[in-house]
Amino acid sequence: MGSLGGNGSPLAWVAIHREHHRFTDMDKDPHGLSKGFFRVQFGSFIDTPKIRYVPDLLRSKFHVTLHQYYWLYNVAYLILMYSLFGVPGIIFGYFVPTLLVWHAGSFINTINHRLGYRNFETKDLSTNNLVLGYLVSGEGWHNNHHASVSDPQFGKKWWEFDLGYQIIKLIRK
Numbered sequence: 609m610g611s612l613g614g615n616g617s618p619l620a621w622v623a624i625h626r627e628h629h630r631f632t633d634m635d636k637d638p639h640g641l642s643k644g645f646f647r648v649q650f651g652s653f654i655d656t657p658k659i660r661y662v663p664d665l666l667r668s669k670f671h672v673t674l675h676q677y678y679w680l681y682n683v684a685y686l687i688l689m690y691s692l693f694g695v696p697g698i699i700f701g702y703f704v705p706t707l708l709v710w711h712a713g714s715f716i717n718t719i720n721h722r723l724g725y726r727n728f729e730t731k732d733l734s735t736n737n738l739v740l741g742y743l744v745s746g747e748g749w750h751n752n753h754h755a756s757v758s759d760p761q762f763g764k765k766w767w768e769f770d771l772g773y774q775i776i777k778l779i780r781k
């Protein structure tokens with residue numbers, strides 16, 4: 609379901625995300641603000657994932673298949689929405705949620721590398737942002753994420769509610 613958000617397949621998303629962490633806020637950062645706000649906010653669909661960042665996922669038939677058929681299941685979902693609800697199904701079942709998810713992710717890349725507060729003195733410009741922390745289900749605690757990249761719990765302070773981590777805890781059981 610996450611790959612219906614306009615950010616590519618999980619494999620592509622992970623490749624770009626890992627490259628972001630490798631070159632955070634440098635010229636080689638795939639969504640670094642040196643490329644300009646509008647390019648990062650509106651142009652993520654032209655980011656090119658580099659497969660050298662995902663050797664582990666390339667060994668997974670599941671992820672390779674998801675990547676290969678990314679457009680096919682997006683179109684299939686569109687057809688399903690149209691079949692069930694007509695044109696409103698396409699608009700409110702696909703395009704509106706896709707645009708919201710796509711821009712939410714883009715705001716993390718733009719706002720969360722400029723505006724907010726920092727709990728950790730990382731080598732990058734990452735910040736925690738109260739508005740995005742709550743609106744994007746915990747992703748807005750971005751400085752915490754950059755400080756400990758393998759920790760699924762982004763919220764560290766009592767006020768940093770992390771819905772994503774609560775869901776992870778729920779499905780982990």
Ligand SMILES: [Zn+2]
Binds near residue numbers: 632717
């Ligand atoms: Zn970042």
